[in-house]
Amino acid sequence: MMTGMKVLVLLALAGGCSAASITPVQKVLDMMNEMKTKGQAMMEEEAKTYSDYSKWVHKQDMQLGFEIKTGNSDIEKLTAAASKADSDVSKLGAAIGKLQGDIGSNSAATQEATALRDEQHVAYEKLSKDYSESVDALERAIQTMSAQKADVPEAEALLQQMAISKPGMRPVLAAFIQAGQQEAAHGGPAVAAYEFQSGGIVQLLEKFLKKFKGELEDVETQESNEKHNYDQEMVHMANTIDFMNKELEEKSTLKAKRTAESAKAKSDLASTKKDLAEDTKTLKDMKATFAAKTDQFKANQVVRTDELEAIGKAIEIISDPSVSGSYSEHVNLAQVSPSFLQVRSSRAMVAARHQIATFLRNKARVLSSESLKSLAAQVEANPFDKVVGMIKDLVAKLKEEAAAEAEHKQWCDEQLHDNKIKREKKTSKVNKLTANIEGLTEDIDTMAQKIATLSKEQAELTKAMSEATAQRTEEKTTNTDTMKDAQAGEAATKAALVVLKEFYASQGSFLQRRQAPEMAAYKGMSSAKGGVVGMLEVITSDFARLFADTKASETAAAQEYDQFMGDAKSSKKSKHDLEFKTKLQKDTAEFDKGGLVKDQKSTQEELDKALDYQEHLKPVCLEVHVSYEERVAQRKQEIAALNEAYDVIDQKQ
Numbered sequence: 276m277m278t279g280m281k282v283l284v285l286l287a288l289a290g291g292c293s294a295a296s297i298t299p300v301q302k303v304l305d306m307m308n309e310m311k312t313k314g315q316a317m318m319e320e321e322a323k324t325y326s327d328y329s330k331w332v333h334k335q336d337m338q339l340g341f342e343i344k345t346g347n348s349d350i351e352k353l354t355a356a357a358s359k360a361d362s363d364v365s366k367l368g369a370a371i372g373k374l375q376g377d378i379g380s381n382s383a384a385t386q387e388a389t390a391l392r393d394e395q396h397v398a399y400e401k402l403s404k405d406y407s408e409s410v411d412a413l414e415r416a417i418q419t420m421s422a423q424k425a426d427v428p429e430a431e432a433l434l435q436q437m438a439i440s441k442p443g444m445r446p447v448l449a450a451f452i453q454a455g456q457q458e459a460a461h462g463g464p465a466v467a468a469y470e471f472q473s474g475g476i477v478q479l480l481e482k483f484l485k486k487f488k489g490e491l492e493d494v495e496t497q498e499s500n501e502k503h504n505y506d507q508e509m510v511h512m513a514n515t516i517d518f519m520n521k522e523l524e525e526k527s528t529l530k531a532k533r534t535a536e537s538a539k540a541k542s543d544l545a546s547t548k549k550d551l552a553e554d555t556k557t558l559k560d561m562k563a564t565f566a567a568k569t570d571q572f573k574a575n576q577v578v579r580t581d582e583l584e585a586i587g588k589a590i591e592i593i594s595d596p597s598v599s600g601s602y603s604e605h606v607n608l609a610q611v612s613p614s615f616l617q618v619r620s621s622r623a624m625v626a627a628r629h630q631i632a633t634f635l636r637n638k639a640r641v642l643s644s645e646s647l648k649s650l651a652a653q654v655e656a657n658p659f660d661k662v663v664g665m666i667k668d669l670v671a672k673l674k675e676e677a678a679a680e681a682e683h684k685q686w687c688d689e690q691l692h693d694n695k696i697k698r699e700k701k702t703s704k705v706n707k708l709t710a711n712i713e714g715l716t717e718d719i720d721t722m723a724q725k726i727a728t729l730s731k732e733q734a735e736l737t738k739a740m741s742e743a744t745a746q747r748t749e750e751k752t753t754n755t756d757t758m759k760d761a762q763a764g765e766a767a768t769k770a771a772l773v774v775l776k777e778f779y780a781s782q783g784s785f786l787q788r789r790q791a792p793e794m795a796a797y798k799g800m801s802s803a804k805g806g807v808v809g810m811l812e813v814i815t816s817d818f819a820r821l822f823a824d825t826k827a828s829e830t831a832a833a834q835e836y837d838q839f840m841g842d843a844k845s846s847k848k849s850k851h852d853l854e855f856k857t858k859l860q861k862d863t864a865e866f867d868k869g870g871l872v873k874d875q876k877s878t879q880e881e882l883d884k885a886l887d888y889q890e891h892l893k894p895v896c897l898e899v900h901v902s903y904e905e906r907v908a909q910r911k912q913e914i915a916a917l918n919e920a921y922d923v924i925d926q927k928q
Contacts, residue, residue: 311583318579325572331891332565338884339558346551353544360537367530374523378516385512392505399498405442406491411766412437412444413484415773420477422774447483454479524852528859535863539870557693564686634916687896694889701882708875715868722861729854736847740840747836754829758822765818772811 419433434451438444 314579314583318576318583321572321575321579325568328568329565332561335561336558339554339561342554342881343551343558346547346554349547350544350551353540353547357537357540357544360533360540363533364530364537367526367533371523371526371530374519374526378519378523381512381516381519385509385516388505388508388512392501395501396498399494399501402494403491403498405446406487406494408442409444409447409487410484410491413447413480413487415770416444416447417477417480417484418770418774419777420480447480447487450483451479524855528856532859532863539867683896687892690888690892691896694885694892698882698885698889701878701885704878705875705882708871708878712868712871712875715864715871719861719864719868722857722864726854726857726861729850729857733847733850733854736843736850740843740847743836743839743843747832750832751829754825754832757825758829761818761822761825765815765822768811768815768818772808772815775808775811 416434416437431448431451434444434448438448
């Protein structure tokens with residue numbers, strides 16, 4: 276059935292083509308030439324597409340390779356930086372522990388030295404008091420002995436009386452008694468005893484006075500030396516502890532800084548490793564896809580080349596005059612008047628082709644399909660067998676285009692998705708880095724102003740401390756001189772009072788013992804005595820009050836000065852420490868800002884690359900007039916229309 280129909284169709288076409296002077300052989304040649312031209316164009320287009328794709332892959336390969344190399348280098352640097360920071364933190368921790376131990380040892384030594392100094396000072400005060408009392412008592416005894424001719428018993432009695440009220444006089448009494456015993460033991464003559472009783476007693480007391488003054492001076496010298504040594508040691512210990520505390524603070528600050536740097540390096544290391552893994556996976560997937568597409572391209576090129584060679588060979592064979600001549604010879608029967616059956620069959624085939632062509636044109640108009648429109652034009656000019664082949668070829672072509680477009684869409688979706696994620700990620704990172712940089716810039720400016728203010732305040736405190744020290748020194752000198760004069764005046768008036776009171780007291784008791792009952796007793800210049808004694812007592816109290824007031828004033832001024840200096844030194848130290856700490860924070864912030872600026876620059880470069888790649892994807896994946904879903908639906912409708920047309924042809928056959 277099919278073979279007969281083909282013969283009839285061939286005869287009908289032969290008859291139709293005779294009228295137009297175009298033989299079926301010529302029509303076949305035209306179609307094959309068209310196929311050859313189209314095949315060459317498609318082959319060139321595919322080669323061009325592959326060349327562009329290959330260049331893009333090469334560019335991406337270089338870029339990803341550079342990023343992977345940079346990532347590996349950054350990982351090595353960050354790993355080394357983290358290890359170095361951890362090592363520094365460990366060393367600083369050990370050094371801080373040692374410093375804390377040394378500070379504790381020095382503080383304990385300071386306390387021990389202070390306790391020893393307190394014991395020495397207590398011993399000095401006791402000795403100083405005893406020697407001072409001895410010297411004072413000796414001076415009074417000498418004045419008394421010089422004013423009257425006392426013998427040894429009277430001198431001894433006087434010393435015993437003074438020893439009762441003045442404990443410091445007891446060593447003098449003991450020395451005096453011992454000297455008398457030694458003199459008696461030697462059995463000196465009466466003249467010598469008399470000299471000893473008169474001038475010898477004063478000389479002996481002056482000898483004792485010189486001795487006790489020398490011992491008092493030695494005690495004071497020893498106290499001064501011990502105090503000086505203690506003060507020097509305290510200054511040295513304080514400087515040592517201050518230096519250790521400063522070094523401890525610096526190492527603690529540096530340890531905190533290095534700890535933060537270690538944490539940052541480890542965080543950057545984790546982020547870099549993650550980016551490196553993503554880049555490595557992207558490069559691997561891209562190379563695998565490129566290899567598969569390369570193999571497919573090479574296979575396509577071989578098939579297309581073989582196809583073009585086959586078409587060319589077929590054209591060469593059909594174009595041979597023997598083929599066309601043989602065809603003309605054997606198909607001349609088409610010029611014989613056809614039978615009624617042949618004419619009827621020919622008309623039926625023409626009507627069927629016209630029906631199919633009309634159906635395809637209507638579908639092409641509804642679907643706006645140039646493929647169906649072109650096929651409809653070819654259906655009316657070709658036999659059924661050719662039409663069936665054309666429909667099958669077109670269906671196969673549409674399916675291939677659908678598959679290719681689906682694969683291209685999948686690739687575009689993947690690239691657009693990855694590019695979008697990368698752009699969003701890098702944009703977010705750039706914005707975050709920019710905000711951090713701006714924040715650090717403000718912090719750095721604030722810290723710089725704070726440092727300048729602290730430096731100025733320290734200079735003002737230094738100036739104020741210097742002025743206060745000068746004023747305190749002058750004030751202390753004045754008060755010291757005043758108290759010295761007051762003590763000297765009080766001592767002199769007291770000594771005069773003692774002499775006068777003892778004299779008047781002795782005169783009064785002597786007269787009471789020896790005066791005759793009828794005689795008026797002479798008791799001295801009582802009015803003068805009362806006036807002089809009273810005046811001396813007032814002067815003594817004035818000197819004592821002057822000394823007390825000056826001493827109180829000096830003590831208050833010294834306390835006020837010490838309080839001011841302590842507060843000023845504490846404030847200055849706290850400001851210095853805060854300035855040092857702020858400088859370290861500023862240096863850290865500037866270092867962090869430099870790292871952020873570097874990260875921002877590299878991230879911005881990556882974002883720019885992602886934006887460039889987005890521009891590359893736009894014409895390939897985004898700039899379309901019809902959506903992918905609409906094209907898929909239209910292609911399905913075209914295939915359905917072709918299947919309907921194929922069913923119609925099958926029914927006609």
